[in-house]
Amino acid sequence: MGKTLFEKVWDAHAVRDLANGQTQLLIATHLIHEVTSPQAFGMLRDLGLKVAHPERTFATVDHIVPTDQRTEPFSDPLADAMIRELRRNCEEFGITYFDIRSGRQGIVHIVGPEQGITQPGTTIACGDSHTSTHGAFGAVAFGIGTTQIRDVLATQTMAMGKLKVRRINVDGRLRPGVYAKDVILHIIRTLGVNGGTGYAYEYGGEVFDRFSMEERMTVCNMSIEGGARAGYVNPDETTYAYLKGRPYSPKGAAWEEAVERWRSFASDADCSYDDVVHFRAEDIPPTVTWGINPGQGISIDERVPSPDTVPAEEREAVEEALAYMKLPAGRPIKGTPIDVAFLGSCTNARLSDFVEVSKYLKGRRVASGIKAIAVPGSMGVDLLCKEMGLDEIFREAGFEWREAGCSMCLAMNPDKLIGDQLCASSSNRNFKGRQGSPTGRTILMSPLMVAAAAVTGEVSDAREIFEVEELVEA
Amino acid sequence: MALEKIKLVQGRAVPVPGDAIDTDRIIPARFMKCVTFDGLGEYLFYDVRKNDDGTDKPHPLNDPRYAGASILISGANFGCGSSREHAPQALYRHGFRAVVAESFAEIFFGNCTTLGIPCLSLKRADLRALTAAVEEDPSLPVTVDVEAAAVRLGDREFAGEIRPSARQALLEGRWDPIGELLEGLPAANASLSRLGYV
Ligand code: SF4
Numbered sequence: 001m002g003k004t005l006f007e008k009v010w011d012a013h014a015v016r017d018l019a020n021g022q023t024q025l026l027i028a029t030h031l032i033h034e035v036t037s038p039q040a041f042g043m044l045r046d047l048g049l050k051v052a053h054p055e056r057t058f059a060t061v062d063h064i065v066p067t068d069q070r071t072e073p074f075s076d077p078l079a080d081a082m083i084r085e086l087r088r089n090c091e092e093f094g095i096t097y098f099d100i101r102s103g104r105q106g107i108v109h110i111v112g113p114e115q116g117i118t119q120p121g122t123t124i125a126c127g128d129s130h131t132s133t134h135g136a137f138g139a140v141a142f143g144i145g146t147t148q149i150r151d152v153l154a155t156q157t158m159a160m161g162k163l164k165v166r167r168i169n170v171d172g173r174l175r176p177g178v179y180a181k182d183v184i185l186h187i188i189r190t191l192g193v194n195g196g197t198g199y200a201y202e203y204g205g206e207v208f209d210r211f212s213m214e215e216r217m218t219v220c221n222m223s224i225e226g227g228a229r230a231g232y233v234n235p236d237e238t239t240y241a242y243l244k245g246r247p248y249s250p251k252g253a254a255w256e257e258a259v260e261r262w263r264s265f266a267s268d269a270d271c272s273y274d275d276v277v278h279f280r281a282e283d284i285p286p287t288v289t290w291g292i293n294p295g296q297g298i299s300i301d302e303r304v305p306s307p308d309t310v311p312a313e314e315r316e317a318v319e320e321a322l323a324y325m326k327l328p329a330g331r332p333i334k335g336t337p338i339d340v341a342f343l344g345s346c347t348n349a350r351l352s353d354f355v356e357v358s359k360y361l362k363g364r365r366v367a368s369g370i371k372a373i374a375v376p377g378s379m380g381v382d383l384l385c386k387e388m389g390l391d392e393i394f395r396e397a398g399f400e401w402r403e404a405g406c407s408m409c410l411a412m413n414p415d416k417l418i419g420d421q422l423c424a425s426s427s428n429r430n431f432k433g434r435q436g437s438p439t440g441r442t443i444l445m446s447p448l449m450v451a452a453a454a455v456t457g458e459v460s461d462a463r464e465i466f467e468v469e470e471l472v473e474a
Numbered sequence: 475m476a477l478e479k480i481k482l483v484q485g486r487a488v489p490v491p492g493d494a495i496d497t498d499r500i501i502p503a504r505f506m507k508c509v510t511f512d513g514l515g516e517y518l519f520y521d522v523r524k525n526d527d528g529t530d531k532p533h534p535l536n537d538p539r540y541a542g543a544s545i546l547i548s549g550a551n552f553g554c555g556s557s558r559e560h561a562p563q564a565l566y567r568h569g570f571r572a573v574v575a576e577s578f579a580e581i582f583f584g585n586c587t588t589l590g591i592p593c594l595s596l597k598r599a600d601l602r603a604l605t606a607a608v609e610e611d612p613s614l615p616v617t618v619d620v621e622a623a624a625v626r627l628g629d630r631e632f633a634g635e636i637r638p639s640a641r642q643a644l645l646e647g648r649w650d651p652i653g654e655l656l657e658g659l660p661a662a663n664a665s666l667s668r669l670g671y672v
Contacts, residue, residue, distance in 0.1 A: 012669060013665065013669075015658055015661050015662045015665050016658050016661050018651065018654055019642075019648055019654065020639045020640075020642045020643040020646070020648055021638065021639045021642065022639050022651075024654070024655055024658045024661075024662065026662055026665045026666065026669070028669070028671055035506050035507075035558075036506075036557075036558060036559065036560075038509040038510075039510055039511050039559075042509070042510055047652070049656075052663075053666065053672065055672070056671065056672075063503075063506075064507060076507075078507040078508070079507060081509065082507060082508075082509060085509045127557065127559075128556075128557060129555065129556050129557035129581060131557075143557040143581055144557060144581070145557055145558075145559035145562075145581065145584065145585035145588065146511075146558075146559035146560075146563075146585075147559060147585070147588045147589065148585075148588065150652065151651065151652055151655050154652065154655070154656065155652075155655040155656055155658070155659050155662055156662055156663075156666065157655055157658065157659075158651075158655070159651040159654070159655065161637075161639055193551060194550070194551045194554070194577065194579075197577070197579075197580060198580070224557075224581075227551070227554070227579065227580070229580050229581070293494050293496070293554070316493075317493055317494075320492070410498075410503045410556075411502065411503045411504050412503045412504060412506060412507060429496075429498070429555060429556075431496045431498045431499065431555055432496075432498070432499055432521070432522075433498060433499065433502055433521045434498050434503075436503075436504070438502070438521035438522075438526070
């Protein structure tokens with residue numbers, strides 16, 4: 001009987017059994033950022049411990065860096081202190097740090113792949129739940145807490161219980177105007193926000209075979225929103241082509257060896273899964289959220305649910321979500337006025353996202369009164385976009401073009417919603433208050449749908465606004 | 475490292491009802507601008523507890539009847555969302571020593587266990603009954619029994635669940651794994667070189 005990628009990676013990295021039945025798991029690559037790591041270094045100092053393998057940890061700043069003015073010291077003294085703390089920790093312990101002067105800074109889940117640090121067949125940990133993103137490369141990647149960051153720093157291992165594996169197949173062809181973001185929003189809507197508890201999700205099928213690495217990353221990124229502890233795609237030629245020539249990718253003869261090794265980690269054809277789920281690509285619509293968790297999604301053509309028509313046990317949750325979102329029950333989601341359009345975050349701020357949107361945005365204008373911001377996920381993405389002149393297309397359309405960071409995905413930097421503003425957002429979380437105002441409202445959607453909302457000033461079907469069908473056929 | 479063996483948590487309880495209470499709600503992101511966890515307790519549930527001007531909103535944690543409670547009761551998928559350990563740290567620093575809910579998000583559960591905060595799951599009906607009883611008389615002492623995986627309130631007992639590895643770690647005082655992981659460091663180094671990482 002064959003094995004899944006998860007089992008192979010697990011077995012290769014299992015150091016030994018712990019007394020409570022968990023496994024001491026070796027972490028091949030550790031990524032850290034400024035928000036969740038300082039306390040871990042504090043704990044390390046309190047215990048008088050060292051970083052066991054500083055060469056296997058990489059740091060960058062993303063959550064709190066301002067995306068407008070970037071001269072230090074930053075206007076927010078707390079942010080400034082946190083960034084200084086990260087620099088101090090990296091210097092003291094000998095950790096590679098991609099700071100804002102390095103040209104390599106950005107959201108940690110965009111930087112790892114871009115630098116070739118994220119590699120197939122490895123275990124990756126980072127004090128951030130969207131670490132699942134790295135699974136796109138056939139790595140097993142876990143978001144961890146601060147005490148576990150301490151564990152990884154001190155021992156390059158952590159305590160972990162083995163997961164079950166659910167294979168999620170998406171076969172067929174996505175319809176024009178339907179994107180990786182819609183695929184994952186649809187999966188979460190169907191399987192539920194705790195559907196993945198106890199599982200790693202293995203994504204596959206024709207749609208994933210055809211997907212670029214960036215599309216795979218978008219899906220893996222939101223595995224955590226479906227309750228899964230990790231999500232991955234088996235490595236293939238697309239993976240190796242992406243990694244070839246990146247700064248930290250193996251070079252020369254080591255490259256061939258590495259590819260050989262990476263290939264061996266893919267799930268065997270005769271492996272067995274704990275669960276298998278099938279989706280048809282044609283059934284997946286452009287999907288938007290209407291509520292306050294990422295599972296509360298509907299097709300752009302649907303109506304917001306009504307508490308009267310849902311099963312009794314869901315009624316309370318629907319009422320709570322509608323009250324917070326200030327959406328009338330049973331009304332079409334299309335046409336809901338927005339205040340802000342945000343194109344950014346580790347879900348959708350990669351080159352291909354900006355390329356795709358710019359094709360349609362060219363020559364269009366953001367509706368009056370709408371604040372629209374485009375935030376590249378890394379300095380690398382920013383540079384490539386600028387080389388292609390994409391930033392100009394966005395600016396001419398009325399978007400602000402910002403510098404790399406998490407920006408309005410969460411409220412730790414100056415980019416925030418005000419009052420009960422409603423934001424059409426390409427990010428991954430629509431929790432109450434997530435975007436910085438305790439009453440701020442978020443509707444999650446694909447980047448092109450964000451652009452459509454920006455142009456019309458309301459939640460819109462991008463296929464209609466940008467005549468997607470015709471353009472694709474032409 | 476000798477850690478406390480956590481077999482029972484006894485105290486008064488406070489229900490904060492609702493499903494899918496995420497870690498952004500438990501501790502809003504803006505309070506994570508800190509380099510230590512000290513002082514996080516006062517920002518627990520801040521945005522649902524406080525108005526913009528800092529005055530109190532109606533919330534169980536603002537209700538004097540529940541003052542000093544050390545056991546938090548909530549709904550399904552408690553602690554979902556961000557992996558921030560700031561959430562369990564804020565709970566701990568606010569004085570909570572156990573959480574009882576229908577279910578827990580995985581990373582949150584792990585983070586709590588590592589801090590020695592037992593997270594016990596109860597069936598929905600039992601959770602409702604427990605919540606109702608506590609709301610009726612918040613002065614009632616509640617016991618979270620880690621060994622029996624049960625919650626007791628007066629002469630009533632609700633059978634619950636806790637993942638066996640977490641239960642064992644709490645009972646044996648091994649909830650912080652650092653000691654054991656350090657013992658395994660030589661073995662880890664051997665694995666690193668076998669895999670060609672160093
Ligand atoms: S972009 Fe958002 S989800 Fe991604 S790491 Fe930053 S804050 Fe977290």
